Amino acid sequence: MPKNFLTRGHSRSLTRTHKIAIAGVGTLGAAALAFSAAPGGGQTATAEAAAPAKVAYSSEPIKDAKAGVTDQLTSAGQKLAAIEAKQKAAAEAAAEKKAAAAKKAAARAAAEKKAAQERQAQETASRSATRLSVKQVSAKSYPDNLDGWIREALDIMKAKGIPGSYHGLHKNIMRESSGNPNAINNWDINAINGVPSKGLLQVIPPTFQTYHVPGTSWNIYDPVANITAAANYAADRYGTIDNVNSAY
Numbered sequence: 001m002p003k004n005f006l007t008r009g010h011s012r013s014l015t016r017t018h019k020i021a022i023a024g025v026g027t028l029g030a031a032a033l034a035f036s037a038a039p040g041g042g043q044t045a046t047a048e049a050a051a052p053a054k055v056a057y058s059s060e061p062i063k064d065a066k067a068g069v070t071d072q073l074t075s076a077g078q079k080l081a082a083i084e085a086k087q088k089a090a091a092e093a094a095a096e097k098k099a100a101a102a103k104k105a106a107a108r109a110a111a112e113k114k115a116a117q118e119r120q121a122q123e124t125a126s127r128s129a130t131r132l133s134v135k136q137v138s139a140k141s142y143p144d145n146l147d148g149w150i151r152e153a154l155d156i157m158k159a160k161g162i163p164g165s166y167h168g169l170h171k172n173i174m175r176e177s178s179g180n181p182n183a184i185n186n187w188d189i190n191a192i193n194g195v196p197s198k199g200l201l202q203v204i205p206p207t208f209q210t211y212h213v214p215g216t217s218w219n220i221y222d223p224v225a226n227i228t229a230a231a232n233y234a235a236d237r238y239g240t241i242d243n244v245n246s247a248y
Helices: 011-028 060-137 146-160 166-176 205-210 223-238
Strands: 033-037 044-048
Touching (some): 166 223, 205 223
Antiparallel strands (some): 033 044
16 A cells, blocks of 8 residues: 555544544554545544443342242252151051050950969869869768767878877777767766766866867767867867876
8 A cells, every 4th residue: 555545634534533442442442443445535443342231239039049949949848748657657557556566465365364274273173073073972981980980080180181090099098988979977076067078088068168179070979079179178288188097
């Protein structure tokens, strides 16, 4: 391009354009300059780049972001609550199931215990019936004479813990009544006092009543009742009927 293009006629225009461009850079801080020359008119055209658009600040996006986080937290809380509710329901169901099982087990144990008690009661009753039957079948019988009376009295004395022997009883009976169960003494001091001695071992009524052996007759003339009462009295006073060798 000819030198006069830079020095003639257009130098003022270029200088003004540069000033404008420099002022734009100083003012805006971010302008772009473009130079172009017009081929037909000999003028130079200067284009300025458009200033960047201003950034608009608003609170709306922040609100939207905050709302999104809140929604997420709410959703997470709801999910957690749902999980906890489900776990609680499962725990309650398990507890109810366990309680029902325990109740069922307790009922079963009670039923088994009751059945065992009933079986035991039946077995006890059966054993008692068997013992009673055996006792009835094996009940000892005694002859209705002096020997039989003494033997029966000895068995009762043994059961009651009253000492005495067949010999001790027999010798005293023969001395006192000669074996007569209806014997009565109407002449000794007891008779004079109104309480005569009676029976096989000549026992006065007050002594018979005091030393009467349960399970025997209250009839003083009953042979077994008379023998056992006399032996009981002799054991209390002399240690045993065997120690009695005279009137007592």
